[in-house]
Amino acid sequence: MTETLTLTQPTTLETEIARRRTFAIISHPDAGKTTLTEKLLLYGGAVNLAGSVRARKNQRHATSDWMKMEQERGISITSTVLQFPYNGYHINLLDTPGHQDFSEDTYRTLMAADSAVMVIDAAKGIEVQTEKLFQVCRRRGIPILTFVNKMDRPTRDPFDLLDEIEKVLHLQTVPMNWPIGNGDSFRGVYDRTTRCVHLFERGDSGRRAVELQVQDASDPQLLEVLGERAFNQLQEDIELLDVAGAEFDAEAMAGGALTPVFFGSALTNFGVQLFFDAFVDLASTPSARHADVGLVPPTHDSFSGFIFKIQSNMNPQHRDSVAFVRVCSGRFERDMTVEHPRTGKPVRLARPHRFFAQGRETVDEAYPGDVIGLVNPGVFAIGDTICTDQLLQFEPIPRFAPEHFARLTNQDTNRYKQFNKGLAQLEAEGAIQVLYEPEALRREPILAAVGRLQFDVVQFRLKTEYDVETVLEVLPYSTARIVEADAETIERLPWGATLRTADRDGRTVALFASEWSTNYWRDRFPTVKLIEIGAEAGL
Numbered sequence: 001m002t003e004t005l006t007l008t009q010p011t012t013l014e015t016e017i018a019r020r021r022t023f024a025i026i027s028h029p030d031a032g033k034t035t036l037t038e039k040l041l042l043y044g045g046a047v048n049l050a051g052s053v054r055a056r057k058n059q060r061h062a063t064s065d066w067m068k069m070e071q072e073r074g075i076s077i078t079s080t081v082l083q084f085p086y087n088g089y090h091i092n093l094l095d096t097p098g099h100q101d102f103s104e105d106t107y108r109t110l111m112a113a114d115s116a117v118m119v120i121d122a123a124k125g126i127e128v129q130t131e132k133l134f135q136v137c138r139r140r141g142i143p144i145l146t147f148v149n150k151m152d153r154p155t156r157d158p159f160d161l162l163d164e165i166e167k168v169l170h171l172q173t174v175p176m177n178w179p180i181g182n183g184d185s186f187r188g189v190y191d192r193t194t195r196c197v198h199l200f201e202r203g204d205s206g207r208r209a210v211e212l213q214v215q216d217a218s219d220p221q222l223l224e225v226l227g228e229r230a231f232n233q234l235q236e237d238i239e240l241l242d243v244a245g246a247e248f249d250a251e252a253m254a255g256g257a258l259t260p261v262f263f264g265s266a267l268t269n270f271g272v273q274l275f276f277d278a279f280v281d282l283a284s285t286p287s288a289r290h291a292d293v294g295l296v297p298p299t300h301d302s303f304s305g306f307i308f309k310i311q312s313n314m315n316p317q318h319r320d321s322v323a324f325v326r327v328c329s330g331r332f333e334r335d336m337t338v339e340h341p342r343t344g345k346p347v348r349l350a351r352p353h354r355f356f357a358q359g360r361e362t363v364d365e366a367y368p369g370d371v372i373g374l375v376n377p378g379v380f381a382i383g384d385t386i387c388t389d390q391l392l393q394f395e396p397i398p399r400f401a402p403e404h405f406a407r408l409t410n411q412d413t414n415r416y417k418q419f420n421k422g423l424a425q426l427e428a429e430g431a432i433q434v435l436y437e438p439e440a441l442r443r444e445p446i447l448a449a450v451g452r453l454q455f456d457v458v459q460f461r462l463k464t465e466y467d468v469e470t471v472l473e474v475l476p477y478s479t480a481r482i483v484e485a486d487a488e489t490i491e492r493l494p495w496g497a498t499l500r501t502a503d504r505d506g507r508t509v510a511l512f513a514s515e516w517s518t519n520y521w522r523d524r525f526p527t528v529k530l531i532e533i534g535a536e537a538g539l
Helices: 011-019 033-043 068-073 100-110 128-140 158-169 221-226 228-244 250-254 272-282 413-428 453-466 487-492 515-524
Strands: 020-027 080-086 089-095 115-121 144-149 172-175 177-180 188-191 196-199 213-216 258-263 289-291 294-296 304-312 321-329 337-340 345-348 352-356 359-362 371-375 385-387 404-410 433-435 446-449 470-474 479-484 499-502 508-512 529-532
Touching: 011 020, 011 089, 020 033, 020 100, 020 128, 020 272, 033 080, 033 089, 033 115, 033 144, 033 272, 080 352, 080 371, 100 128, 100 304, 100 453, 115 128, 128 158, 144 158, 144 272, 158 172, 158 258, 177 228, 177 258, 188 228, 196 221, 213 221, 221 228, 250 258, 258 272, 304 413, 404 413, 404 453, 413 433, 413 453, 446 453, 453 470, 479 515, 508 515, 515 529
Parallel strands: 020 089, 020 115, 115 144, 144 258, 172 258
Antiparallel strands: 080 089, 177 188, 188 196, 196 213, 289 294, 304 321, 304 385, 321 371, 337 345, 337 385, 352 359, 352 371, 404 446, 404 470, 433 446, 479 508, 479 529, 499 508
């Protein structure tokens, strides 16, 4: 039976918890995730002018894409924390990479979220990466709100989109608003809660917040505004939704069985504020977290949190490493001393920060749901728990099984110190795993990554952040297995084309060219255990 730690009833703590909304945005690349992020910041008053994902010469870069490589390529490479107030709520927005090569970073970030916003391209529907990220949310029990984007472009029938969500994701849908037309004929959306029509106006390329025209759906003038065809179609759709549509059920949403659906256009800002206003009412507040001592509720009287991300060199002037902590319970205070169960040593948290992408400011206190940054002098690792009073460990954050391997060579022998430091920090971030051949004449690292693009990131960052030029040699392996056997047995194994390496924990790792080779080894040496990295977490 799962135990639950003691609840306390501090009014201030409960009030602050109720104000927190901590969520991540998931989508397939190019569905509009980063654009929606920018527009939420715009309507939240966090920026005055929204950037563009595909930055032209006269435009800004997206606020969440602060890394130089992100700005050059127009993609999100690393998860970003964006914190700002909105209508009395305290928002912690965790912007995640959309590209599948960075799915491990996205997974870690989702562990820190209480809710997720799923962005779907109205012309394409459910795409591969969307489905994969949704399954991660389902495994973690994260409630999802859906934003169907790009309604100002030609789209699929909205009923077909809802049907696809239900069939592919096995998730009941409840449309909270309804589009009127699409593409050039897109006229706005009907809000099912207020029974008002919000009229769409093009202008300013979506760079500034715009005032909306709102009209009651029963207003006789609406026929003249929309035109007979659009008006009649809207009346038919409203009737069908009222008769056959499902009712919104907050418990079903919290349990991950139902998603409220909103239609709009992030690029032109339309429907964004309508969505955001509904989101802060519907999204989950910080909830209890599983630990080795049982469930830890956010109202527990002792502070606790876990580290889900480490990022180096966010500030080029300081060249520091920052550990991102999700506060899970109690009240965090600046200069407090916490326990670090992995090392068994106390740690004083003297310089905590609150983040807005690359920017930071000192924070004096934080509450469950908040994300704070701690300067990391090599003390913290991804998955670490920090706490006061009662020692506990939150559930571990697993590593993904790598699928790509490459040998990395430093071109300048005078810069080995910088090379090794940069590689160590990048490994600590979880971007790659570093392996070494135990008996190689030259100790050149072998990089193991979930996605091929991670190698480009490593080389780019070694050059720009550590001034180290490298050469990458892609290796012909596709799977890695931890080898468990006694030392004598491991030495006698006929390694041959199978490459033998060791990870930073000293475990023997075998690299195989194919799944067939892996199975051949497993059949030939049944007493040797071959364990897939991440298998213990069902990844």
